[in-house]
Amino acid sequence: MTWTIVVGVKQVPDDDEIGIDPDTGRLDRASAPAVMNPPDRDALEAALSIADEVDARVVAMTMGPPMATPVLEEAVAMGCDDAVLITDRAFAGSDTWPTSLTLARAAEALDADVVVCGEETTDSSTGQVPPGIAAHNGWAQLTYVEELEPDPEGGRLIATRDVEGGHERVAAELPVVVAVAYGEFEARPAGLHRKIYAENDFEPAQLTAEELGIADEVGLAVSPTAVGGMETVEPVERRGEVVDDVDGLVEPIRGVET
Ligand SMILES: Cc1cc2nc3c(=O)[nH]c(=O)nc-3n(C[C@H](O)[C@H](O)[C@H](O)COP(=O)(O)OP(=O)(O)OC[C@H]3O[C@@H](n4cnc5c(N)ncnc54)[C@H](O)[C@@H]3O)c2cc1C
16 A cells, blocks of 8 residues: 655744834744745655655645745655645635644545644744644644654554653554654755756645635634734843852852742
């Protein structure tokens, strides 16, 4: 059996360059170039490394506007066989609930056996999307994954997970959603020929809300998150002091006002 591995990749503003709008205190997304969410490189590497071991097809998916296409091209340059842009004006204002639903329906439509995601994004950072995909589809989930070992005979994926105080080795039956721990899968470089192909000849397939049968279940109106307010917090001034020994440390700690 050929496994279909679908990788979620998201375009985010480059957080090295993003500024804050001084009037609103909100992120000024237009001030920064758009890049692939860095943890999604780990997700791509994890997916491609499974495909190195089993007969598999790797497909990248992104939910976003057409301007997100470059992240799909990057995924194809890294080695993905195909990529899908899930795009529709109906998605505007979607929070993590409809985003997860959309990606879950797309994973189903693509006949995914494994969905691989990053740990979280650098612009919203909820980490809710991978478990959301699993919940919407009733699939198994493996989070904080550090290592993956496919078991094609058993139809399972075995993972080593980073858990508080140690590591856990756990097997999940397919289909399964994986969120990989950031920094655990160093992304392979894109080859020159793949880069040229991805940038010049590759066109991603497209899926709309209508095609996924969820036109009434996405967008701002059905998003349960409400932003109650925003405030800018001034950085706390930290006191620095060099002490000679442990006794010298105790007094300054006692003296700290809480
Ligand atoms: C009320 C509200 C309105 C919003 N409106 C908008 C809006 O209009 N436009 C907008 O861009 N955002 C909007 N957002 C943010 C949007 O909800 C989140 O960006 C989105 O749900 C993903 O959540 P996250 O970034 O926390 O993902 P996480 O859960 O932190 O992501 C984990 C992993 O899931 C995968 N993943 C996440 N998102 C995607 C994606 N889109 N495609 C493919 N894979 C993905 C990636 O592998 C990623 O590493 C809104 C949020 C709220 C609360």
